[in-house]
Amino acid sequence: MRQRSANKSQSAERAFETNVEEKSADQRRLEVWQQRGMGQGTGAVIYFLFDIDGTLLLSGGAGRVAMHRAMQDMFGIGELHRLAVHGRTDRAIIIDLFAAHQLPLDESTYLEFTNRYHAELENCIAGCPGKLLDGVSELLDRLSRVSDVAMGLLTGNSREGAMTKVRHFGIDRHFGYGGYGHTHACRNDVAREALSECRRWAAPCEVREDQIWIVGDTINDIRCARAIGAKVIAVATGGNSRVELERGTPDLMLDDLNSHEAFFDLCNRGKLG
Numbered sequence: 001m002r003q004r005s006a007n008k009s010q011s012a013e014r015a016f017e018t019n020v021e022e023k024s025a026d027q028r029r030l031e032v033w034q035q036r037g038m039g040q041g042t043g044a045v046i047y048f049l050f051d052i053d054g055t056l057l058l059s060g061g062a063g064r065v066a067m068h069r070a071m072q073d074m075f076g077i078g079e080l081h082r083l084a085v086h087g088r089t090d091r092a093i094i095i096d097l098f099a100a101h102q103l104p105l106d107e108s109t110y111l112e113f114t115n116r117y118h119a120e121l122e123n124c125i126a127g128c129p130g131k132l133l134d135g136v137s138e139l140l141d142r143l144s145r146v147s148d149v150a151m152g153l154l155t156g157n158s159r160e161g162a163m164t165k166v167r168h169f170g171i172d173r174h175f176g177y178g179g180y181g182h183t184h185a186c187r188n189d190v191a192r193e194a195l196s197e198c199r200r201w202a203a204p205c206e207v208r209e210d211q212i213w214i215v216g217d218t219i220n221d222i223r224c225a226r227a228i229g230a231k232v233i234a235v236a237t238g239g240n241s242r243v244e245l246e247r248g249t250p251d252l253m254l255d256d257l258n259s260h261e262a263f264f265d266l267c268n269r270g271k272l273g
Helices: 002-022 026-033 061-077 090-100 108-129 136-144 159-168 187-202 221-226 242-247 260-269
Strands: 046-050 149-154 212-216 232-233 252-254
Touching: 046 260, 061 090, 090 212, 090 242, 108 159, 136 149, 136 232, 136 260, 149 187, 187 212, 187 221, 212 221, 221 232, 221 242, 242 252, 252 260
Parallel strands: 046 149, 046 212, 212 232, 232 252
Antiparallel strands: none
16 A cells, blocks of 8 residues: 555656646746745745856857857858957857958848857757856755745856756756846846846836845956846856956855855845845
8 A cells, every 4th residue: 555655656746747847938937936925915035146157057168169160150160269258148259259250240140140059059068078067956956945036047148048058957947037148248238138037027026136146257247236236146166266256346255156055144134235
């Protein structure tokens, strides 16, 4: 009898997991939101907006390889000019890439190039030596179980590129909204988009700027947080050194995302002001 009950329970769990996988991202986000009692005028929430590259994961150069292949396909270019990429948006990088190779870039060319890039990224990321950074998986799992926390993305990646990366590393389920770098050359504008998306997702609950914590590894993450009046957690795992990040005076400075208790101090103390 006990064995049958255990088997029945395991079958129910597998069925539940299958149903969750089959649901759309929007359905999953809505259900999580409803389970937490949000969207019904309930209390304050802490919103953590995570950068991707250098903060959550390293793609092993998959983005650069994918852009190189897209440039080869479209223009036969054998070697790419080196460009600064840390903390920048895909749109800004592509604009500079075309300028460096003296190629004309209008909106239709931009769309064709990004479509090729996204297709190549799907292939490249599986073959590049990328990884989740230390502490990330455990931190996201723990935060996802906190009732007054909602997580999103604030990244220079395009939306499709961002989803390819977080899906490949199995963490896409944690993020309900975000701001992305396919329409904005300036990261501050990505932050404004993320704030708008956060408010749209939380409606009719009010979202104040000081409820938002941006988590990132570059000076540009600190600057874009300030542009929208948000708090910022800087993590020294990517684009800038700890010394460089400290010059930007983040609200919290971490060596890496193994520092889980720093996040839970914010949650438990309601350290929003």
